[in-house]
Amino acid sequence: MLAWIIVIVVLLLILIFPVGIDAAYGGDERFLKLKLGPFRKTILPPEKNKPKKKKKKKDEKPEQEEAEPEEKQKKKRRITLDDVLTLAEIGLDALHRFRVHLSIDRFRLYWTASASDPYSAVLQYGRVNAALGALTAKAHGALKVRDEEIRTTLDLEAERPEIRVRLIMSIQIWEILLIGLCAGAAGLRWILKKKRNERAAAAAAKERSIQDGEL
Numbered sequence: 001m002l003a004w005i006i007v008i009v010v011l012l013l014i015l016i017f018p019v020g021i022d023a024a025y026g027g028d029e030r031f032l033k034l035k036l037g038p039f040r041k042t043i044l045p046p047e048k049n050k051p052k053k054k055k056k057k058k059d060e061k062p063e064q065e066e067a068e069p070e071e072k073q074k075k076k077r078r079i080t081l082d083d084v085l086t087l088a089e090i091g092l093d094a095l096h097r098f099r100v101h102l103s104i105d106r107f108r109l110y111w112t113a114s115a116s117d118p119y120s121a122v123l124q125y126g127r128v129n130a131a132l133g134a135l136t137a138k139a140h141g142a143l144k145v146r147d148e149e150i151r152t153t154l155d156l157e158a159e160r161p162e163i164r165v166r167l168i169m170s171i172q173i174w175e176i177l178l179i180g181l182c183a184g185a186a187g188l189r190w191i192l193k194k195k196r197n198e199r200a201a202a203a204a205a206k207e208r209s210i211q212d213g214e215l
Contacts, residue, residue, distance in 0.1 A: 015177070018103075020170030026110070026163050035170065086190050094183040101175040104145045108166035111151070114158035124161065125154045 022033040022040060032044040109132075113125035129152055139145060155162075 015174040016172055018105075018170035018172050019176070020103075020105075020168065022168045024164075024166045026165055029164075029166070035168075083194070087187075090183055090186045090190070093186065094179055097179045097182060098171070099142060101179070102143060102169060102171050104139075104143055104148070104167070104169050106147045106166065106168040107145060107149070108164070109150045110153075110162075110164040112153045112155050112158070112162040114155040114161050116159050118156045121154060121156055125152065128152055 017037040019034075019036050022031075022035050024031055030045070031042060033040045033042050035041075111128055111132075113121055113128055115121040115124055132150060132152065136150065
């Protein structure tokens with residue numbers, strides 16, 4: 001009994017583990033990491049590995065591809081426009097669910113507007129603030145933003161703008177499983193419906209051929 005309780009507790013802990021990315025750009029920080037709970041795995045910049053020795057391969061004769069029988073080629077199902085639209089609908093629904101469950105745990109954006117002349121720098125500063133205001137409102141309506149800090153400053157002496165970004169976003173494992181189960185169930189319903197329609201069409205064609213033979 002105790003062993004089962006431990007297994008259930010471990011599974012629950014795994015399901016509530018958040019997975020996601022931790023990324024930064026600007027200044028001295030430029031990296032992309034995958035995160036699983038408290039653990040991080042650096043993707044960019046790539047870790048330097050020791051060069052592996054290349055093994056000599058023996059000369060192998062290329063295998064000739066066997067031609068598929070004509071019967072198998074005829075049995076291959078063709079994808080229709082309705083199939084493409086149905087699959088696209090399932091994919092868009094999964095993306096919508098993913099967006100709803102995705103969490104922006106931390107977002108930092110520091111923009112220092114500057115240009116070669118002061119007038120261009122002031123224009124850039126105004127445009128950046130107007131764009132960020134519109135984008136922030138849309139982001140809050142579409143995503144769960146838990147921690148956010150956006151700051152813009154103006155530097156009339158520098159010649160180039162300076163941008164620093166930090167983004168940490170995650171989604172829990174149980175939420176990913178839920179999205180996959182919903183998409184899988186929708187796909188299964190589509191496959192079963194497609195098979196029923198194919199059987200009905202085949203039966204109707206067979207019945208018509210019998211009637212034509214009797215005539």
